Amino acid sequence: MALHEVDLDRDEAYDDVYSTHVSAAGLPKYRVPHLPSPPEAVYALVHDELALDGNSAQNLATFCTTWAEPQVHRLMDECLSKNMVDKDEYPQTAEIEARCVHMIADLWHSPAGRNAVGCSTTGSSEAAMLGGLALKFRWRRRRQAEGKPADRPNLVCGPVQVCWEKFARYFDVELRQVPLEPDATGLRPHQLREYVDENTIGVVGILGVTFTCDYEPIEALAAELDAIQHDTGLDIPLHVDAASGGFVAPFLQPELVWDFRVERVVSINASGHKYGMAPLGVGWAIWRTPDCLPEELVFKVDYLGGEMPTFALNFSRPGGEIVAQYYTLLRLGREGYRRVLQTCADTARALAREVERMGPFTLLYDGGTALPAVSWTLTDPDRAGFTLYQLTDELRMRGWQVPAYPLPTHRQDTVIQRVLVRHGISRDKIMLLADDLRTAVSRLTSDAPREQPAFHH
Numbered sequence: 001m002a003l004h005e006v007d008l009d010r011d012e013a014y015d016d017v018y019s020t021h022v023s024a025a026g027l028p029k030y031r032v033p034h035l036p037s038p039p040e041a042v043y044a045l046v047h048d049e050l051a052l053d054g055n056s057a058q059n060l061a062t063f064c065t066t067w068a069e070p071q072v073h074r075l076m077d078e079c080l081s082k083n084m085v086d087k088d089e090y091p092q093t094a095e096i097e098a099r100c101v102h103m104i105a106d107l108w109h110s111p112a113g114r115n116a117v118g119c120s121t122t123g124s125s126e127a128a129m130l131g132g133l134a135l136k137f138r139w140r141r142r143r144q145a146e147g148k149p150a151d152r153p154n155l156v157c158g159p160v161q162v163c164w165e166k167f168a169r170y171f172d173v174e175l176r177q178v179p180l181e182p183d184a185t186g187l188r189p190h191q192l193r194e195y196v197d198e199n200t201i202g203v204v205g206i207l208g209v210t211f212t213c214d215y216e217p218i219e220a221l222a223a224e225l226d227a228i229q230h231d232t233g234l235d236i237p238l239h240v241d242a243a244s245g246g247f248v249a250p251f252l253q254p255e256l257v258w259d260f261r262v263e264r265v266v267s268i269n270a271s272g273h274k275y276g277m278a279p280l281g282v283g284w285a286i287w288r289t290p291d292c293l294p295e296e297l298v299f300k301v302d303y304l305g306g307e308m309p310t311f312a313l314n315f316s317r318p319g320g321e322i323v324a325q326y327y328t329l330l331r332l333g334r335e336g337y338r339r340v341l342q343t344c345a346d347t348a349r350a351l352a353r354e355v356e357r358m359g360p361f362t363l364l365y366d367g368g369t370a371l372p373a374v375s376w377t378l379t380d381p382d383r384a385g386f387t388l389y390q391l392t393d394e395l396r397m398r399g400w401q402v403p404a405y406p407l408p409t410h411r412q413d414t415v416i417q418r419v420l421v422r423h424g425i426s427r428d429k430i431m432l433l434a435d436d437l438r439t440a441v442s443r444l445t446s447d448a449p450r451e452q453p454a455f456h457h
């Protein structure tokens, strides 16, 4: 039925949702409708449409939170109206943000104590931009003080997430991405020397490489930069992109030295909405000491009443995710995070064992030492009889979202598959996935057409 055929004068107060005009005529897609519609009907129709999205509980591709306790839902609802930029109107939300900054700085062994400097962001991407900008401003100030040109900054990194490519392009910095060595899953220290020079604003080390889930060796990267400084005089700061590992390593690998315990680390970013277990929309950027954050980058905003320092790309932003992050830190505590993550890591390792036993796969990362995740590749892609892309499609028919993609530069011929085990993904669910993987492999490697499984052999 088209809209002009619908009797718009009818009182719809008692209509069934599916006989209202908005349901009968189809939802407007290009123009804002002229008339209002009953809220129950609009809700039902939008809700129905969203049901066609992938099932987030079966999304094993994302690092992001897909499950939260009912208390988190309640707090998010209660914070709907709170604009976290209005620190004067919502001082307790601002106070809660400051508490999170202190707790996270302390978790990462910040030497600044009560003077910890940092802020919440919309995620690691914004936090990375802020970290990168601070590196760029500090480098430029030093170059200018030395009377040297400061017009060709570069940033050195391994296989980074796209946010660093964005940073480089948006803020006019040359990105020197070091290619992967044949068997490496990330940047290796001995590669650095060839890429850094006097225009290097910093090196980015990744705690939890997006592609392989392995950690880059932050302490060894710093040691190599120490050696480079000793030999050449270049003093190059290190930023750690701990988007996922920042909320894993402190709990699962407390002995691993990757954070502010490493002198050369000047700033760290992490996503609260990944293993921080907060709902989508929050990240954190923390600087080693106040002098690591150039004051030109901090704006004093006073027209909302009171003078407040802000360092952010956004202005208005919801406060709920920050409050939910605080709730989660209090609710779980260090031991709670450890238990949830240890369970995830054990589940990842169990999946790794299953995958290894299936035959055609070689594990690239077995979930044992870094993130609770598994990645694998085909041992012999030419003889396997199927591709990982086909396997992704097969799994998708059961609702699983397990991505297949090529590795970054110099290893792009290697296609891999990756599963992330996070909060809300149980051992049982992962074993059901393993069953479906086995079934999919046997279907793909048998010659019978899939429409007639009963006639096979």
Ligand SMILES: *Cc1c(COP(=O)(O)O)cnc(C)c1O
Binding pocket: 063, 122, 123, 124, 125, 126, 128, 161, 163, 206, 208, 209, 210, 241, 242, 243, 244, 271, 283
């Ligand atoms: C996810 C991720 C990002 C981007 O984080 P968002 O919170 O999604 O903006 C950056 N770096 C790494 C290593 C990541 O895993």
